[in-house]
Amino acid sequence: MSEWFHERMPVFKEVSNHLKNYKAPKNLNFWYFFGSLALLMVANQFITGIWLLMYYTPDASLAMSSIELMMREVSFGWLFRYLHAGGASFIFIVIYMHIFRALLYGSYRSPREILWWTGCLMLVVFMAEAYTGYVLPWGQMSYWAARVIMSLFKTIPFIGDSLVLFIQGDYEVSEVTLHRFFAFHVILVPLIILAFVGLHTLALHAVGSNNPDGVEIKDNLDKNGEPVDGIPFHPFYTVKDIMGASIFLFIFLSVVFFAPRGWGLILEPENFEIANYMVTPLHIKPSWYLAPYYAILRAIPSKGLGALAMLASIAVFALLPYLDRSPVKSMRYKGPLSRIALGSFVIAFLGLLVVGGMEVSPLSITAARICSFLYFGYFLFMPIYTAIDKHGVPPDRLSL
Amino acid sequence: MIYLLLICSFLNAAPALDEPAFSYFEKEQIAAGAKAFATTCYSCHSMSYMRSDPVSLDAGINPELAPVWDSSSWNGHPPPDLSLITAAKGADFVYSYLMSYYLSENSPNGYDNLVLPGTQMPNPFSVMQGDQVVVVHESGTKDNLRLFQLLRLDKKGSMKPQAFDDYVTSIVAYLDYASDPNKAYRHKIGFYVLGFLSIMILIMIALDLAYWKDIHGDH
Numbered sequence: 001m002s003e004w005f006h007e008r009m010p011v012f013k014e015v016s017n018h019l020k021n022y023k024a025p026k027n028l029n030f031w032y033f034f035g036s037l038a039l040l041m042v043a044n045q046f047i048t049g050i051w052l053l054m055y056y057t058p059d060a061s062l063a064m065s066s067i068e069l070m071m072r073e074v075s076f077g078w079l080f081r082y083l084h085a086g087g088a089s090f091i092f093i094v095i096y097m098h099i100f101r102a103l104l105y106g107s108y109r110s111p112r113e114i115l116w117w118t119g120c121l122m123l124v125v126f127m128a129e130a131y132t133g134y135v136l137p138w139g140q141m142s143y144w145a146a147r148v149i150m151s152l153f154k155t156i157p158f159i160g161d162s163l164v165l166f167i168q169g170d171y172e173v174s175e176v177t178l179h180r181f182f183a184f185h186v187i188l189v190p191l192i193i194l195a196f197v198g199l200h201t202l203a204l205h206a207v208g209s210n211n212p213d214g215v216e217i218k219d220n221l222d223k224n225g226e227p228v229d230g231i232p233f234h235p236f237y238t239v240k241d242i243m244g245a246s247i248f249l250f251i252f253l254s255v256v257f258f259a260p261r262g263w264g265l266i267l268e269p270e271n272f273e274i275a276n277y278m279v280t281p282l283h284i285k286p287s288w289y290l291a292p293y294y295a296i297l298r299a300i301p302s303k304g305l306g307a308l309a310m311l312a313s314i315a316v317f318a319l320l321p322y323l324d325r326s327p328v329k330s331m332r333y334k335g336p337l338s339r340i341a342l343g344s345f346v347i348a349f350l351g352l353l354v355v356g357g358m359e360v361s362p363l364s365i366t367a368a369r370i371c372s373f374l375y376f377g378y379f380l381f382m383p384i385y386t387a388i389d390k391h392g393v394p395p396d397r398l399s400l
Numbered sequence: 401m402i403y404l405l406l407i408c409s410f411l412n413a414a415p416a417l418d419e420p421a422f423s424y425f426e427k428e429q430i431a432a433g434a435k436a437f438a439t440t441c442y443s444c445h446s447m448s449y450m451r452s453d454p455v456s457l458d459a460g461i462n463p464e465l466a467p468v469w470d471s472s473s474w475n476g477h478p479p480p481d482l483s484l485i486t487a488a489k490g491a492d493f494v495y496s497y498l499m500s501y502y503l504s505e506n507s508p509n510g511y512d513n514l515v516l517p518g519t520q521m522p523n524p525f526s527v528m529q530g531d532q533v534v535v536v537h538e539s540g541t542k543d544n545l546r547l548f549q550l551l552r553l554d555k556k557g558s559m560k561p562q563a564f565d566d567y568v569t570s571i572v573a574y575l576d577y578a579s580d581p582n583k584a585y586r587h588k589i590g591f592y593v594l595g596f597l598s599i600m601i602l603i604m605i606a607l608d609l610a611y612w613k614d615i616h617g618d619h
Binding site for chain 1: 451452453483579581589590593597598601607608
């Protein structure tokens, strides 16, 4: 029976082949959990999202009450809502750790450029998904944050105004916008995410995982043509990833069950008030995971240039394969300059994250400018410091 | 002029908020709060997301009896729905707000509020609490001063101060419950969920070590 099926529909065979025959380096460490955790969180968002969709009404007068009544009157409705809202924040924690891993071990270097670019694009797509989802409860901050972001699109020369009109369907963010964002959030962007998850995995399987040593395992093949230091993904990394997922779920579900509002970071107090066109909140701030880019935007006095810098802060990641001139991939064998640069980049990113959520003051603007300089400095000076840095010599084979 | 500036700074400065002593596990306090809410608040404020909650229904908080306001009433600011008020403003804010009405000749309805100066809501507690007056400090500021330092009971009300405090606290406990009625249940099953995951983590670590024993060995 199973042969009969496989001959006609090889889907399960292909999947199991991919898992068993995919050879992963045997020295992958803690930082390599976050790829599979991102997949886990995407699955969480899809499943909980489908449940929310059964009760949510994309109508300005009903959006919030449909959510609140679901949380109170549907069995475990609150759980699905908190899993979905908290999941958004945790997806970004996971993605940022995943990106840091790539920076740390040089995973963006040849031959992984396309793998890296699919990831870069996916970051943008996730931001779009988070942003459109954030608007759906139609709270005060949903509405006013939506207006701020839409005003950024207006700074695009020539097409800005008509693009904004096309996206929001009205001259100002309104109920029509809510309907459109609902469509984007629920079908358009998720389809793109699914496609990118597929492409990202496909590219990964073509080039193979990088590892903490930054040494290609395909350079050391045994007589069968298999990498000496490679081990089958299944069962070795499936077992390890399930272990990582259990530990991650412990942390994630601790927040979901005991602090689902995430101390105002997951569900902001302002968003418990229904959107009011007449009352502007004193302090419009983005979700914490978009705060770094918002801080860069505010660090620059001109709105148009600020929006450009904001765009550049994300787009510049795509240039990394060409900016890094170091002969070694991994930070283990890179020199002190590269380490200092990555360290200052991380500090700058965290600094921007904090500053982006603060009110505008001379101090916060100065801090945002210093952090923005460090942030872009990591990329702009990379061809120089990686070229002159004193790098070590990586081993021929993986060090365990 | 200086006097005017002083008054302005006096109005803008914020007193420190008080923390109400309540727990979402105290069912009796919440039930008492629901009754207090029905008596004192429900004549003006709706509780629209609590449609089928037994605690609310027992207290007489029933959507069919909810007050309905035209959006142009109360000078365009009708009394808001209070289902999510503690989520939006915080329980400390709501409690301190309710506790800080004081006699004020300048206010149209005779009372003003320390936490929300110029509030539209008439003092709902003047009979129970009595009348408070503001104690003016030499520095002329309210910044970070506690409410008990700023307010003094001038005329006794029908309730003793402690009983009144309990009454307001119970209302806040009910409002906090209303903003997230599943909290107690969530905490209860949360421990089981984390307990299950703890065991799963231990098993998965053991399984991981068993699978990886040979890999770690041969290098």
